Amino acid sequence: MSLEIGEEVQAKQHWGVPICDEEGGEVWRKRATQGGARAMVAQMKEPPVVVGWGAGEDGQLGLGGFDNKDHVCCIEALSHIPVSSIVAGSRNSLAITEDGQLYTWGWNQRATLGHPPAKRTESVPSQVKALAKVKIVQAAIGGWHCLAVDEDGRAYAWGGNEYGQCAKELDRKGGDKVLHRDISIPQRCCPRLRVRQVAAGGTHSVVLTEEGHVWTWGQPWPPGDIKQISVPVRMQGLENVRMVAVGAFHNLALVEPGIVWAWGNNEYGQLGTGDTQPHSSPVSVKGLCDLILVDLAAGGWHSMALTADGEVYGWGRGEHGRLGFGDDKSSKMFPQKVHTLACETIIQVSCGGTHSVALTNDGRMFSFGRGDHGRLGFGESFTTGQPLEVPVHLPQSKEQYFSAMSMGNGHASNDDTMEDTDDRSGRWCTKAVACGGRHTLAITAWEINK
Numbered sequence: 001m002s003l004e005i006g007e008e009v010q011a012k013q014h015w016g017v018p019i020c021d022e023e024g025g026e027v028w029r030k031r032a033t034q035g036g037a038r039a040m041v042a043q044m045k046e047p048p049v050v051v052g053w054g055a056g057e058d059g060q061l062g063l064g065g066f067d068n069k070d071h072v073c074c075i076e077a078l079s080h081i082p083v084s085s086i087v088a089g090s091r092n093s094l095a096i097t098e099d100g101q102l103y104t105w106g107w108n109q110r111a112t113l114g115h116p117p118a119k120r121t122e123s124v125p126s127q128v129k130a131l132a133k134v135k136i137v138q139a140a141i142g143g144w145h146c147l148a149v150d151e152d153g154r155a156y157a158w159g160g161n162e163y164g165q166c167a168k169e170l171d172r173k174g175g176d177k178v179l180h181r182d183i184s185i186p187q188r189c190c191p192r193l194r195v196r197q198v199a200a201g202g203t204h205s206v207v208l209t210e211e212g213h214v215w216t217w218g219q220p221w222p223p224g225d226i227k228q229i230s231v232p233v234r235m236q237g238l239e240n241v242r243m244v245a246v247g248a249f250h251n252l253a254l255v256e257p258g259i260v261w262a263w264g265n266n267e268y269g270q271l272g273t274g275d276t277q278p279h280s281s282p283v284s285v286k287g288l289c290d291l292i293l294v295d296l297a298a299g300g301w302h303s304m305a306l307t308a309d310g311e312v313y314g315w316g317r318g319e320h321g322r323l324g325f326g327d328d329k330s331s332k333m334f335p336q337k338v339h340t341l342a343c344e345t346i347i348q349v350s351c352g353g354t355h356s357v358a359l360t361n362d363g364r365m366f367s368f369g370r371g372d373h374g375r376l377g378f379g380e381s382f383t384t385g386q387p388l389e390v391p392v393h394l395p396q397s398k399e400q401y402f403s404a405m406s407m408g409n410g411h412a413s414n415d416d417t418m419e420d421t422d423d424r425s426g427r428w429c430t431k432a433v434a435c436g437g438r439h440t441l442a443i444t445a446w447e448i449n450k
Contacts, residue, residue, distance in 0.1 A: 047445065048083065049075075050062075050095060051072045051392070051394075051441070051443075051444055052088075052440065053069045053072050053073060053374055053375070054068065054069065054373050054374050054377070054439030055375065055437070055438035056123075058107040058121045059106050059121045059122055059124075060089070060091055060092050060105065060106035060107065061075070061093075061439055062093060063075060063076070064076070066121070068373045070380065070381060071379050072377055072390065072391070072394065075125065077105075077124045078125055081097055083095045083098075085432065085443075086432060086441045086443060087140060087141050088141075088435055088440060089106070089141030089142075089146075089436050089437070090107075090141070091144075091437060092104065092105065092106025092113060092141060093105055093125075093439075093441055094141060095125065096136055096139060101131075101136070102114070102136045102139060103125040104125065104126065104128055105122050105123065105124060105126065108120065108121060109144075110144040110145075110182050111185075112141070112144050112146055114131070114186050115128065115130070115184065131156065134150040134154070135151040136148045140199050140246075141436075142201055142203070143165075143200075144159055145158065145165045146186075147199070147200050147205055147207070148198065149197070149198050149207075153194035153195050154191070154195070155188070155190050155195040156189060157183065157186065157187060157189040158185060159182065160182055160203075161182055162181040164218050165203050165204055165205050165219065166187070166189060166205070167189035167217050167230055167232060168187070168189070189232075190207060190217075190232045195207045195209055196209065196210050199245065199246035201220065201246045201264075202219075202248040202249055203218055203220075204218030204219055205217055205218050208241055212239060214234070214241055214244060215233065215234050215235070216235060216251075218230070220280075221249055221264070221265060222249055222265070235263070235281075235282060237281060237282050238253055238255070238261060238282055239255070240255060241253045243295070243296060245296040247270065247298035247300060247301070247351070250263070250264035250266065250270045250271060250298060251264050252303060254296055257291070257293055258288050258289045258291045259284070259288070260272070260288055260293065261283065262283060262284075262285050263279045263280060263282045264278065264279070264280075265301075266278045269316050269331050269334075270299075270302055270303050271283065271285065272286060272288075272315045272316075272333070272335050273286060274286055274333045275333060287334045291307050291311075291313070292308040292309075293307055297350055297356075298351055299317075299322065299351030299353065300351075301316050302323055303315055303335075304356065305335060309345075310346045310347065311337060311338075311341075312324070312337070312338040312358060313335040314336060314338050315335045317331050319354070320355070320369045320370035321369050321384055321385025321386070322351070322355055322356050322369035323338065323356070323385070324338045324358070324387050325340065326386050327386075329385050340387050341366065344358070344364075344366065345360060345361040346359065347359055347360065348432065350433045350434055350440075351435055352375070352435030352437065352440065353435075353436070353438060354369050354370035355368065355371070355435060356368055357433045357435050357442075359430055359432070362429065363427075363430045363431070364430065365390040365433055366388060367388065368386060368388065371383045375439060376388070377390040392444060426447050426449055427449075428446055429444065429446075430442050430443065430444040431443045
């Protein structure tokens with residue numbers, strides 16, 4: 001989950017599509033093709049690199065500075081670290097390595113990076129040392145708190161806790177005055193639960209257990225609507241849940257291939273129930289029963305679902321074109337097929353605050369929605385509801401890229417980049433995307449076509 005200034009967002013990420021016994025602590029199938037779709041036969045030349053673009057004012061791009069980037073840029077600090085998954089939050093980011101180490105960067109005023117806030121912002125990724133002795137398999141970023149789960153199903157929380165979102169009772173003196181609201185070092189949460197997925201909203205947290213049950217705590221509605229809860233409470237009526245997706249203040253749960261339940265805020269129809277009434281208990285999302293769903297994504301006020309055939313469905317707030325319906329930027333009360341992506345086979349979709357990105361089975365990215373701060377990666381800051389391909393103009397090797405960076409005052413020139421990448425034997429193929437409040441991250445690799 002990530003919150004854009006002025007607009008909330010969920011930034012759910014993963015690399016691949018969840019297998020049926022879903023995310024067992026988090027178990028994901030890493031793949032570049034969707035079942036039945038055309039396969040891209042390729043041989044990897046270089047290890048994957050982490051790239052980012054969009055807003056950088058809090059260091060959330062990890063590039064060592066605070067400038068916005070309207071084009072794809074490599075994160076040099078992670079160039080020799082084998083990253084397997086990424087998360088983009090509202091003003092910060094994180095990465096998980098293949099051996100389960102966690103790196104964070106960006107805004108840290110509320111200890112969201114997993115260590116005391118010596119500086120307000122950090123523009124270079126650094127390891128969360130408090131979790132160095134455990135193997136983290138999946139993580140999530142909320143408004144200003146984070147969650148993580150290790151290979152043994154143990155969950156951890158840190159960051160802002162004024163609404164109980166870290167599952168810790170607030171320290172108070174006398175009346176309602178809070179003495180310590182932030183958790184600066186990751187701590188165990190919900191120790192009695194064996195967790196296989198964590199998800200974070202604006203001011204609340206959600207976990208999915210190995211038994212397929214959903215538990216939640218914190219402030220699940222906009223602050224001031226109801227009293228927060230710091231003790232995990234099980235969501236009644238949800239059994240055998242396969243995966244969850246959490247937006248700013250709304251939640252989705254996939255039970256059967258075409259059965260999705262939703263609860264929370266609904267002012268733009270993001271629950272997909274046909275109305276704008278909020279629901280504190282799970283209700284069925286309409287119009288998906290005949291589909292075989294493999295993934296869900298939740299943004300600030302919009303939601304998306306992905307089918308086994310690589311089709312995308314969107315609903316909720318349509319402003320800025322974040323649903324991808326072209327010139328139609330109206331809100332949708334029911335899930336509707338995103339026909340602008342019908343010619344592509346999508347294997348992942350990620351929802352940001354006011355933009356979205358879809359990843360194809362052959363490693364291309366299409367972004368749509370609000371375009372200021374360069375968040376769409378087109379090289380121009382314009383807003384569009386038409387999905388457009390994000391150009392990845394990087395040299396073939398990381399060494400070439402960072403050499404160009406050092407010679408070009410922080411970025412490789414377009415001429416040098418195009419010369420290096422104009423090699424018909426291969427191209428950059430993206431493996432995962434993650435949308436944040438106003439920035440985007442991706443994992444990409446140079447692959448040689450056979």
